[in-house]
Amino acid sequence: MTQSVTLDALDRRLIHALQIDGRASFSRIAAVLGAPERTVARRYHRLRSALVVRVVGLVDSRRIGMLDWFVRIDCAPDTVEALTAALAQRDDTSWIAPVVGGTRLTCMVRTPIEGTEAGRPLFDHLFRTQGIRDVEACCVLRPVAGVGGWAGRTSALDAAEQAALLDTAPEPPDDLDDLAEPSGWGDGEARLVGELALDGRADVAHLAAATEWSASTVRRRIAGLRAAGVLHFEVDVSPAHFGYPLEALLWLEVAPAALGEVTEALSRHTAVAFAAVTTGRTSVFAMIQCPDTAALHDYLADDLAALPGIARLETALVQRRAKRAGPLLLPTVAERPHAATRRSTR
Template identity: 85%
Template sequence: MTQSVTLDALDRRLIHALQIDGRVSFSRIATVLGVPERTVARRYHRLRSALVVRVVGLVDSRRIGMLDWFVRIDCTPDAADALTAALAQRDDTSWIAPLVGGTRLTCMVRTPASGTDSGRALFDHLLRTPGVRDVEAGCVLRQVAGVGGWAGRTSALEAFEQAALLGPAPEPPGDGEAPDEASGWGEAEARLAGELARDGRADVARLAAVTGWSASTVRRRVAGLRAAGVLHFEVNVDPSHFGFPLEALLWLEVAPASLVEVTRALSRHDAVAFAAVTTGRAAVFAMVQCRDTDALYDYLADELAALPGIGRMETALVQRRAKRAGPLLVPAMAERPERRGAGRYGPGREQRR
């Protein structure tokens, strides 16, 4: 649980800078923000120690032969908390949220893409878990909104400041390029990604120890994976710190002819933190951040209602986020990298992220 921290203007500018480049140096941030480097470093470590802000390295599942799934689990009220806690300890889960009402929870699960039984072991295990009544999984076909940060936390810097934080644009990989052709992916890369998922700003010495590479190789491989679109960095921060405490999940049935228009519109909506096209009854899944229920109503009745081709819509309010992107951390581990990853348990681990 995060501590009660009020973000001031400098905190918000720092968070925006980290969203632009999660591994940018404090000195560069300080130059752009016009404050001393020690101030930037002190602010960051204060926010991270309080578990308010966390930079995580994330891997594009498609480029390493994996699939992402949004899973809805219907369970008995007495099983919800235990199941949420067990799922949060897994390395292949993220974005876990019990929903208001106490009998449903949602999460994202990553599974191997090869074969027709992808994810079957986990899904079968869930169905055999006492208290679980139903499991519904939709495979993420394409992320269409929220990639690169929710608009609520990327509005603190002026355009010229954002440009000053960006390095040279990397050459994008080909659309159908295989991971090994784009960047190479092996056990060492998986260990690198796992450490960056725990701490996206882990220093080069730590990454070298984890991978067995030299410092120069670490720098080269991180740069190569980022340029190939395999690796990117995200800032985990609860939207309530920005004045948006209400999170709603939306499942939208969209006519195929309207899919492109709807998803393009969602990518421009400030309220949408994330959206993706998925398999299943609802073609589009979205996470929406609002100030209150009135704001949620206004969004549904105005912006969303104006879009063509949306048929049935299902909404649910998030009770809390038990886990966001990256492995679960506890406060005592937040500033102690040598202990990260210890004590994992749960209903089995399919792979290490």
């Protein structure tokens, strides 16, 4: 569990900077924020040790031959907690949340794209699990909002400060085309992103040991994967720390002719943490962050109601997030914060 921590202005500016470049050095960030480097580093380590903030490395599933699915599971009330805990331990799951009501949970699942039966073993396993009554899986066709980070936590830096961080980002390697090819993804890359998923700021020496590569190769591969759009970094922090504790899940049935206009609008809505076009009974799935139920009502009645082509809307309130974008941190890691933070990028 995360500790009770109140984010001040410097914390929020630091989080925004990390969302722009999760592996930026503390010296780079400090120069943009106008704060001492030691203060910036101390703030980050404090927040990470409290399990409030961490940087996670994420992979674009489509670029490595995988599919993402949003899965809704209907199960007996006494099955929800055990199933949530079991799914949270899997490497191929994320965004796990029981919804208010006690008999349903949602999650994102990643499966191989090869063949129409690639994801069947997991789904068959779910159907065979005692207490599960129904499973509905919707394939993510295209993310349309929230890929670069939720807007609610990326408003602390002005345009000049954001540009300063972007201008000092590492240059992509000369052999970018080779790195972007499917053949450029192998066991070493999988180990690399596995470590970065646990700690996006893990230092190069640690990553070199994990991959059995040289430090220069690690730097080159990270730069290449980022430039090719395979790898990006996300700040994993609960919106509750920004005053948005209420999370709702929306399923929108949108007329095909209006799909472009609706998704474009969702990409501009501050309340939308993530949205995607999917297969299934509804064509758009969205995660919404609000301060309270009144704000959610206003979003549904005003922002969404103003959009054309929405024939039906289904909503559910999230009870809690058992797992977010990154892998679940085991208690042994959480109980040894200094072991995790001292490997972080300086």
